[in-house]
Amino acid sequence: MTTAVDGKQLLRERLEGLRQIPTIPAVLTPLLRYLEQPVEKLDVEKITNFLAQDKSLAAQCLQMANSPLFGRWQQVDSLHGAVVSLGLNHVSDIAMSCGLLKMLPGEKTGIDPIVFWEHSLGCALLCRRLARNINLHDPGKAYLAGLLHDLGIIVNLWLLPDEFGEAFEAARSEGIPLHETEQRILGFTHCDSGRLLAERWGFAPDLVEVVAYHHAPQASSQDVALVSLVHIADLLCRTGGLNYGYVEARQVNLSEDAGFTLLVRNSEALRKFDWARLSFELDSYMDEAHRLVRTIYRG
Ligand SMILES: [Fe+2]
Numbered sequence: 001m002t003t004a005v006d007g008k009q010l011l012r013e014r015l016e017g018l019r020q021i022p023t024i025p026a027v028l029t030p031l032l033r034y035l036e037q038p039v040e041k042l043d044v045e046k047i048t049n050f051l052a053q054d055k056s057l058a059a060q061c062l063q064m065a066n067s068p069l070f071g072r073w074q075q076v077d078s079l080h081g082a083v084v085s086l087g088l089n090h091v092s093d094i095a096m097s098c099g100l101l102k103m104l105p106g107e108k109t110g111i112d113p114i115v116f117w118e119h120s121l122g123c124a125l126l127c128r129r130l131a132r133n134i135n136l137h138d139p140g141k142a143y144l145a146g147l148l149h150d151l152g153i154i155v156n157l158w159l160l161p162d163e164f165g166e167a168f169e170a171a172r173s174e175g176i177p178l179h180e181t182e183q184r185i186l187g188f189t190h191c192d193s194g195r196l197l198a199e200r201w202g203f204a205p206d207l208v209e210v211v212a213y214h215h216a217p218q219a220s221s222q223d224v225a226l227v228s229l230v231h232i233a234d235l236l237c238r239t240g241g242l243n244y245g246y247v248e249a250r251q252v253n254l255s256e257d258a259g260f261t262l263l264v265r266n267s268e269a270l271r272k273f274d275w276a277r278l279s280f281e282l283d284s285y286m287d288e289a290h291r292l293v294r295t296i297y298r299g
């Protein structure tokens with residue numbers, strides 16, 4: 001078994017030496033930055049221009065715009081028309097999901113890419129909803145943070161596919177969180193590897209923290225509220241049927257959760273938040289994430 005120190009050393013060396021580490025599709029970095037703004041400041045023309053730079057992304061958006069999933073009855077044949085027709089929120093969902101999907105290794109891995117992106121997208125939708133409702137954060141930023149929080153899983157799939165597969169199988173059979181078995185088997189977690197990649201890609205410091213500390217929000221120093229928000233959304237997804245294809249066998253009591261306590265400290269609105277209602281809504285987010293990801297994959 002690898003010790004924690006060996007594991008982190010090994011991780012660093014492998015990451016340095018790996019030539020085929022996934023690169024973020026070129027258009028996504030500026031698009032990511034652009035989408036950090038509040039939605040009312042976003043410009044359709046500008047988003048159309050970003051998408052036009054990547055032929056396969058543009059084609060995917062056109063295809064989605066014409067998909068019955070979005071209830072279209074008229075043929076959309078321009079990228080601009082697709083952006084208008086889908087709406088800015090859906091365009092960014094599709095662009096980010098398609099772009100990031102390309103980064104998963106092609107060969108068979110232990111984790112099903114569909115369930116991985118369902119988890120990420122479900123978490124993103126939930127982060128945006130929570131952020132809006134508790135008036136805590138810019139919803140666009142919260143959405144991105146939710147979408148990218150498990151970036152390290154992609155890194156682990158590239159770096160140590162066999163060992164990661166073993167950690168994933170152990171987590172699934174024991175019904176426990178993945179980061180616990182990663183620590184035990186790899187000596188590091190997807191938070192450690194995700195952090196290295198997020199830094200290498202030049203993510204903003206608060207997004208780096210989300211990737212690094214979403215399983216330990218108390219360790220964050222840049223933006224405790226954002227990290228805690230993602231932590232809670234992730235927890236709700238993992239225990240609410242939107243995990244990586246298995247169910248964690250543990251009861252979650254939000255009021256005893258470290259991230260929840262941190263968030264309550266930052267938000268008056270959270271104390272009065274209607275959690276019972278949210279749990280009903282959670283199902284519709286799950287459906288939305290399922291539908292979107294499966295349509296993108298079948299496309
Ligand atoms: Fe995670």
Ligand SMILES: [Fe+2]
Nearest residue numbers: 119149150234
């Ligand atoms: Fe997660």
